[in-house]
Amino acid sequence: NAGVMQNPRHLVRRRGQEARLRCSPMKGHSHVYWYRQLPEEGLKFMVYLQKENIIDESGMPKERFSAEFPKEGPSILRIQQVVRGDSAAYFCASSPPAERNTIYFGEGSWLTVV
Amino acid sequence: SQKIEQNSEALNIQEGKTATLTCNYTNYSPAYLQWYRQDPGRGPVFLLLIRENEKEKRKERLKVTFDTTLKQSLFHITASQPADSATYLCALAGSSNTGKLIFGQGTTLQVKP
Numbered sequence: 081n082a083g084v085m086q087n088p089r090h091l092v093r094r095r096g097q098e099a100r101l102r103c104s105p106m107k108g109h110s111h112v113y114w115y116r117q118l119p120e121e122g123l124k125f126m127v128y129l130q131k132e133n134i135i136d137e138s139g140m141p142k143e144r145f146s147a148e149f150p151k152e153g154p155s156i157l158r159i160q161q162v163v164r165g166d167s168a169a170y171f172c173a174s175s176p177p178a179e180r181n182t183i184y185f186g187e188g189s190w191l192t193v194v
Numbered sequence: 195s196q197k198i199e200q201n202s203e204a205l206n207i208q209e210g211k212t213a214t215l216t217c218n219y220t221n222y223s224p225a226y227l228q229w230y231r232q233d234p235g236r237g238p239v240f241l242l243l244i245r246e247n248e249k250e251k252r253k254e255r256l257k258v259t260f261d262t263t264l265k266q267s268l269f270h271i272t273a274s275q276p277a278d279s280a281t282y283l284c285a286l287a288g289s290s291n292t293g294k295l296i297f298g299q300g301t302t303l304q305v306k307p
Contacts, residue, residue, distance in 0.1 A: 084237075111292070111293065113293045113294065115297075121299065122198075122283070122297045122298055122299040122300065123238070123283070123285075123295075123297040124297070125294050125295060125296070128292060128293065128294055135292070136292070136294060171237050171238070173237075173293055175292075175293045180291050180292050180293055181226060181228075181243060181287065181291060181292075181293070182228075182240055182243060182293075183240070183293035183295070184240060185230075185237035185238045185239070185240075186237050187236055187237045188235075188236070188237050190235075
């Protein structure tokens with residue numbers, strides 16, 4: 081059973097470009113979460129999605145950031161017009177429908193903005 | 195505001211000893227608390243979950259306690275090994291039965307042979 085798959089693992093973008101991070105949850109998991117880990121800071125919740133629905137986006141920055149989890153395909157975290165402060169590790173996690181307390185993380189996508 | 199505190203200083207212990215890590219929280223009444231392990235450049239790995247009505251939980255060499263009066267959890271690794279060296283994260287969740295967690299900054303454990 082493959083774990084949570086994230087790609088790309090490393091991404092370099094120039095200021096003003098767009099970054100797209102993809103996440104495929106574990107098989108059978110229909111709940112996806114995105115977390116961000118800034119340098120020297122802890123993991124911070126960003127958004128919680130189910131298929132085709134955003135359940136909780138209370139941790140998402142108000143501008144430039146968006147997330148989706150379409151009926152088919154991976155979940156996408158999109159950052160428009162990136163700035164240096166967006167440089168961080170972005171982790172996706174998933175949980176099964178019956179046990180949403182326990183989440184399983186992917187290996188992360190490391191975004192560097194130059 | 196809600197706050198979780200883990201010892202920011204690294205914990206260095208000798209192989210074979212018991213490592214004890216602390217997680218304190220304020221302004222929060224979590225339904226459950228979790229501990230994760232994170233290695234450099236990797237994603238967090240789930241270790242243990244303990245609910246508000248549980249005092250203690252064990253899994254192999256790991257033991258977690260949860261004191262909702264003191265607002266504290268202790269995480270113990272007995273018979274520690276160099277392979278246990280990592281950063282350990284404490285995370286809290288409310289009662290909404292989701293994976294929306296509040297994480298501490300983690301404590302780095304170094305086990306010396």
